[in-house]
Every structure is written in C-alpha cells, then in structure tokens.
Amino acid sequence: METILVLTHVDETGSALTKASLEAVTAGVELAGQLSAKLTIGILGPASVEAANAAAGAVAATGAPLLAVSGEAFAQPRYATDAAGGEALARAAQASIVLAPGSSRFVRVAAGVAHRLGGFIDTHITVLSGNDSVDATRWFYRQRVEATISREARPWFLLLDAGTHAAFAGEPAAAQVEAVTVTLPTVRTTVEGLRSPMLDAQTIRPDAKLLFVAGAGWTKKQPDGQIHVAEAGELILAFLRLSGASLGSSKSLADQKTEGEQSVLPFLTHMNQIGQTGSTPRHAKGLSTCCHGEEPHVVGWRFIGERRAISLDPNCGWTRSKADVVYVADAFQVMAKVNALLEARSS
C-alpha cells in the first residue's frame, strides 16, 4: 500500500502555509482517497513549534498526521537545511509517494532529497490519479504533448504545477504537530536579508485571477498619427495597481528596445512574454489589449479560463474563435475608462 506525504512549506509570515502548499494538500487528500492510502502532511520552515502548530491549523481538517521541521535554522530557504528537513520528513513518514508544490523553494531541493532517499522525481505535474497504480500527467514540448507517467521506483517525488488543484479550504482547527528532529548539516550559507523589487516592478503575479496582456499596438501610431508610449505605460501600470492583475506581453512588444537597449515600456521584460517561446501561465481570466492574437502568441493562453481581447482590428486573430469576447475598440480609451471605474470603486 502507498504511503503519501504531502510536503509543504510556510510563507513569508512563517506561520501560514503557502497557497501552492494548500493546493498540494488537496491533491494529496484526493489521491489518498482514490488509493485508500495513508496520508501524512509534513511542514517545513516555521521558526518554532508554535508557528508550526499555527500553520498546521489550516490542514487539521484533513485528519492526517502532521509532522513539522521547525526552528530558526529552517526559517530561511537554503539548500542545506531545506534538503535535510525534507529528507527527515520523508523518512519520518516512510513515504512511498511525496507530493510537493513546484515552488522555487522546493524546486531547488526536491531532486536532491529524492536522490538521498534513493528515489525518483518528476516535475510539472498537473493531474494525479490513483486506481491500480499512481498516474501523473504533465505536458511536454511547450504544452503541446500531454503524457501520463507511472513508475515502479519508490519513493516517487512529484512536484505539482501551481494552479492545477484548488487550495485546501477545510475548516481551520487547533492542531498539534509532531516535531521531527533534524541533525543540522554544515551550513555555509547565511541569509542576511531579503531584497525585493518595488511592488510596482513585480508585474508577474502567478496567483492573480487575471492575466493582462499588452501587445505591440500600445507602441504603434494611433489614429491621431502619433505614438503615445508614455501614456500607454501609465494606463497599463495603473490598471495593474488597481486590479492586481499579472502582466503578460506579446513577443513583438517585449522585443522592442530603445537605443539604450532599454525596453520601450521599461517595466516589461521577456519574462512577461506569453506564447510559444514565452510562458503558459494559469489564470482564471485573461484580457488582451493591442495584440493581434496570432497563433504563436495564443498558444500561451492554453490554460487561461475566460479570454477577452480589445483590438482595433475586427479581423484580428482573437475574433477568429480564439477569444470568448472581443471588443473592437481603442484600448487607450477603454483602459482609461476601466481605470477610472476601478479608481472610483477603490476610493
């Protein structure tokens, strides 16, 4: 019989599980139900047992045993301590299947932990099913080929893509974790602090409900014969601030540089690019603006639930069955109006 460990970690508050961790818990509960397998939840990273208990409250409703590796040394993401903590949790749970969020913290260490346990790892898992065997699904070749994998090797680590499962939302309850002790490895890395970009600069927000895509039209000559790049930048940033949306870009816009090799819209980089040679994010909704909706771009919208587009061109790619709703309109005017409505609502 399989023994499933869901490996989770806390967020920057130190006393709550990340959303992606809660998604992995949902996946674990579902898989354990299908396989009639034992489920354990492991928590990595709280600074104290009290903080671990607080974090565990959110998943107490699963009824699963709750293990935690906590302490100051584990409160900062760092390879040596995270790998030792993950290994200790997997050993304590005697896990044959380890499910974990594909977060930057776990992506860094999970393969190393699997190796230490003589196990195997697969990443970017989107669907799990367990009937006679455990089957894991992932996409290859830029989301064009979907494969279902099963393996004999155990323990089998599976890193789940964010947004593929609902976050576990059972009734929070008081919880008591079982502390797993870890012999501290040699620690060479000291975390001195965190430096994060200004909030405005963080335009890629995987947890946002809405993906807002800017296309090259924002930088093209407008009906008055002029270009209005500064105004475009202000409208886009204001919308991101007011809506909390994540910013995507077409390749044509991300490729544009000024003579100083700075992007025409300086807050855009190729990290924002959506499509065949860009990313394929998961958001409930998407709004495309000033973008033609060509196939190499739209292929990156595969996992966007509801698609809308604003384009001046009534024959653009979006109108050819690629968007659910197309507004044939001037995005400068529409977004100025939308921003004014959002501003009025927030004040």
Ligand SMILES: Cc1cc2nc3c(=O)[nH]c(=O)nc-3n(C[C@H](O)[C@H](O)[C@H](O)COP(=O)(O)OP(=O)(O)OC[C@H]3O[C@@H](n4cnc5c(N)ncnc54)[C@H](O)[C@@H]3O)c2cc1C
């Ligand atoms: C191998 C390969 C890989 C590629 N990979 C990618 C990829 O990963 N991602 C990607 O995006 N592209 C990719 N492309 C490029 C892609 O084919 C298109 O060229 C690109 O997506 C076009 O970008 P765009 O729609 O923003 O620009 P344009 O085609 O220039 O379209 C601009 C649109 O803005 C509209 N517009 C202008 N002003 C306004 C206004 N005021 N209001 C409303 N609408 C307005 C215009 O009507 C026009 O439809 C790839 C191409 C190749 C060959």
